[in-house]
Amino acid sequence: MTSPSCSLTKAINGFQHHKSHYPFRHLLNKMKELLADLTSGDDARAEKAIIPLVELGKVAIGPLLELTRSQNEDTRWWAIRALSASPHTQTLDLIPLLNDSSSSVRAATALAIMNHPSEEATEALIKTLYDEDTLTANLASNALVKIGSHTTPSLLKVMEEANTNVxxxxxxxxxxxxxxxxxxxxxxxxxxxxxxAVIQYWAVQGLDKLGLDMVYINP
Known part of the structure; x- marks a missing residue:
């Protein structure tokens, strides 16, 4: 298994190709420090590194994406946590991570897409509704809501084909x-x-939200 330190080295090497208006050496040292905190295995240190990483702007995205390819599950999770918080993250970069072998990483990815909703994630999120991990599937549903009405045709198809839980x-x-x-x-x-009964409950909720206060049921 690749260690967090190996993943960190790759991330830093990738970062050195970026340019910035900050003095490069200062920025490089700051990035090394923050990524070391993020991959330290100490949750408090990792969480504390999130905001400063986000404040570095676009230059942090490449190194964080490199960390999502680590063989260390914890490293991947924290990289996605940081990407979720950044306004510079592209949804297209998150979509492949819904196929991660770790359910916790898949759940973190679905949550990240909730923070970066885009129509291009619809198909992958629909597939994730079938995820064996309940939390991941629920977060995928929430992300589809964030994307909005573009997802309606795909969701209607699920209603025709899927099992009850989905x-x-x-x-x-x-x-x-x-x-x-x-x-x-x-x-x-x-x-x-x-x-x-649960599906019928949500059907009633949906009709109420659409302003249909009276529902006519066929005899």
Missing amino acids: RILAIRALAEIKDHRAIPVMMKCLNNEHES
């Missing part, structure tokens, strides 16, 4: 998105006496 996540997202295109599916759920 459909619960999908209809919860649809209820929060408040897209009128979901009304027929919500009505269908309420009219199905064999439907999951």
Whole structure:
């Protein structure tokens, strides 16, 4: 397994190709110090390094992305935590990390995408609704809500094809998105006496959020 120190060396080497308006040597030393804290294995030190790393701006993104390729799970998690906090992070760089072997890293990635919502993440997040880790799947649902109505067609397809647990996540997202295109599916759920009570609950919530105070159920 690659050690955090090896990953840190790669990250620093990549950083040296960046230019900055700060004196380069000072910036390089600061970056080394902060990345060392981030990968120290000490949660308090790592968390304290987040804001200063973000304040370094775009130049921190490359080294942090390099750390997401570390074989050390903790290093990958903290790199994603820092990327999540940075306004310079690109969603496209986060999407592949939803396939990480670690459920905690996948969950951190879904949370990071919540902070950087983009339509380009829709397909990957839909796939993540099926994740075996409940937290990761729930965070993927939340991220889809953040993206908004662009995700409605994909969520409606999930309602047609998926098992009950995944459909619960999908209809919860649809209820929060408040897209009128979901009304027929919500009505269908309420009219199905064999439907999951949880799914029916979210169908009612969704219709209420759309301003439909009275729901007509077929006899």
